[in-house]
Amino acid sequence: MLPGTLDLLILKTLSRAPLHGYGIAQQIKLTSDDVLDVEEGSLYPALQRLELKKFVESEWRMTPNNRRARFYWLSKAGRKRLVESEDEFQKLVGAVQKVLRPA
């Protein structure tokens, strides 16, 4: 995965709905047709980092199965950050494609 991509994926996933950590991992896996498998060892530190930077907020909620889980959602700063990150990522992808395009 490209550097910084995990944060972008998490932010994007959370922009649709508040989710717990497991849900985020599942969602990414699902949306990417099983291509992207986010490891727990990266996911939770990344969530901590995003929360520390105040891009996401979190609290304990009950799941539909009545279990306690930590839910995360985007903050205002997080939305702003998502837009910026998406732009950056598009630029990066565009640039990579330009390089790869046959001459």
Next chain:
Amino acid sequence: MRGFWRRLTHLRRHNELARRLREELDFHTDMKASESGRPVNVARRDVGNSARIMEQAHDVWSMPALEHIALDFRYAWRALAKSPAFFLLAALGTTLGVAALTTVLSVASTALFHAVPYRDADRLVVVSDQLLNLGFPRFPATIANYLDYRAQNRVFEDVAAFESRAMTVATSERAERISGMMVSSNLLSLLGGSMEQGRWISSDSNHGGHDRAVVLGYDFWRSRFGGDAGAVGKRILIDDVSCTVIGVLKQGFRFRLSGEAPQVWLPANLDSDPARLVGNFRLIARLTRGVSPEAAGAQMRVVATVLRQRYRTGMGPHGEDGGYGIAVVPLREELYGTARPTIYALAIASGILLLLGLTNTAVLWLGRASARRQEAGVRMALGASRWRVGQQLVIEALMPALTGGALALVLTLVALRGLQTAHLSEFSIIDQFSVDYRVFGFTMLLSAGVGVLSGTLPLRSLFRREALAQERTGISGHGEARTRRFLIAIQVGLACALLPPTVLLVESLLALERVDPGFRTANVSTALVTIPGSKYRTPVQIAGYYQRLESDLRARLGGEKVTLASQLPLSFGAGGDPFSIEGRAFRASGPVPQFAHQIQVGDGYFLLLRSPILAGRVFDERDFSSSTDVAIVNETLARGFWPNESAVGKRILIGAPRPGAKWMEIVGIVGDVHTTQLSQAPLPQIYRPFPQAPTRTMALVVAGGGGIDADLEHIVRSIDSNVPLYQMKSMEQVVATSLDRPRFRTQLFSAYGLLAFALAAFGVYSLSIYSGIRRRREFALRTALGATTLGLVGMMLADTMRSACIGAVVGFAVAFSIARALGAFLYGAKPSDFAAYAIAGVMALSVAGVAGFLGSRPLMKIDPAVVLRGE
């Protein structure tokens, strides 16, 4: 930065966050298990090492580096607390040097660079008259010269005149001598001082007669007026003249060139003096912006040439050219120039102490290296990263340096406070010594650096694989022997750099204490008396007072037990008064200069002080009751000017021959007395009966047990209650205080020398113990192959001594340069004095030898079978 604070607050919530994360991970695992249908323990394996995830997450919101460092500090503290002796010694190695160097350089930077506590002080210069042909590099300026310098120079913004003077302040209960200053009105604005209350002296201040103005120094106002806010307008009796207080100076404002700082300030009489003879002033000037002291000096030399041609200024007492000139010296140089050699020598000595302390610390670390190597090795074997182990070792090495530094700062503050309260006259205008934190920072950096290097370098093999093999054989390498020799040479060398100067100073002090002052000191007391000039104007009145005092005292104590002198031995300045010899030309620079100290004495002076009369007679009744114009001279004067005949019967005169002057007949020759300092050869001395040239200040000299007591004081006050009796001292104290400075200097250097010596001895001792341990196997092997214990100890000793000798030679070169810097303070000893170096060399080498021998003693008990078998 904000992130940093947030992390810090997270640090507090450590446990809460960890609990939260664990719950999240449990939830995650459960979900994974239920979704895939596999048991939880399998899913847990899938999720991976949860401890590791916790750790990584923890790193996100904590500051791992900071926490590790805190942990390492705690760890280092525990490790060092287990060997307090090592910790203390390693810390002290830093403390002594850092404290000494910081203190000395703080004083130096305060005195030499900062604390001339006046506005724009670098533009202040002292303007001094000189009469170089007559031997006066500084000569007081007359009013006429002062007025001319002010008018004719183009290099000064302003020039102020002042004269330090002891004054009598009398209240109804007591009379007391204090220091005061007579000043021109522009002095305060020139220096940039300001008033606490009231106003400063104005240019039209009344300087004579009654109702003079006086300005009080802050301290005097506090002590004498209790800080009275309404002090202005009050009256105070100074030298028997009633003065009105017009103002009080701000706290901390002090000014003087030498001696004590004045407590009261009075307007000087600066009315023009056509005869160009009156005045006893020193001058201070403020350079015009952009003019250097050298340029000002050049212009003042021109002024001097003009004045000399016009007025024959600076003519000697016999009409010869006195070599009149004007010197312009920066104020800072004038104030502290003489302290510079001492400060430099002390700075070098402190630097040496610092280096020695640091070398010692290095040696100590070396001694601990093997134990620490094992421990760190175990940690690395258990999986600690090199980086973490390295960081921990560095922090452990830093601890003693940091502790030592903190101690050093405390010591420095205490020392500087001590200096401040010691009231050394050199520093009397300095309000406060401040710690020079640049020096402190630098020495701390150095100590920390040396601590880290010496704490880690011996362990560098840990980070190098191939070293392990060597480790296991237990045979130390060549590089280690080199390090050891180098450390021994440095330690002995540094000690040897300090020892000879110390020996020289001690020799000088002993020589000074052996000098015969030329008078009796046992059982003699002295005190000074000054009578006010307003009441006792004429010589007859002055003489009358003292004759009465003398006879009253004699009636009380007995004839031979009391006498008077215009000035006590060992209290004169360097220069003397020029005198003339009947029928001869003046000779300013002969083998004995034609300048004399003049002492007016009472009846029985020579008898009481047991100064031997070598020829002629002492003064008798007649000389004291009528004007017989007689003098007694000392041996130096008699021999110097009449080497081949007797001086008795010859006639001399103070000053130049002039019409109407009364020549004095020499009636006796007395043994030399030290009038200035024990270290200086006696000048010519001329004694006269006091009524023939009475002075307002006289010293009482009393023999016998009682000394100067309340009874005597009562007698003095019963004649005139406005006369102060002050500076009561025994003659032994007079001699002892004249040696205060040399003694202090010697003690200071001895302390340095001894410390250096002890440090070096300790260093050599620990080095040889250390190398003994390191070379156990080698020696066991040698013993097994037939070497004797004696031979081995001899070999080690020879090795130590060779390095010590090399160190000593280099050290002596440094010692010589220190001794040369101290040259002015040596008496009866030269910087190149062979004996001092020989003594120092023998001391240093024998101590190194003993320390080395003691260190190698454990080697004698080596049993090769045990050592070689034990892996």
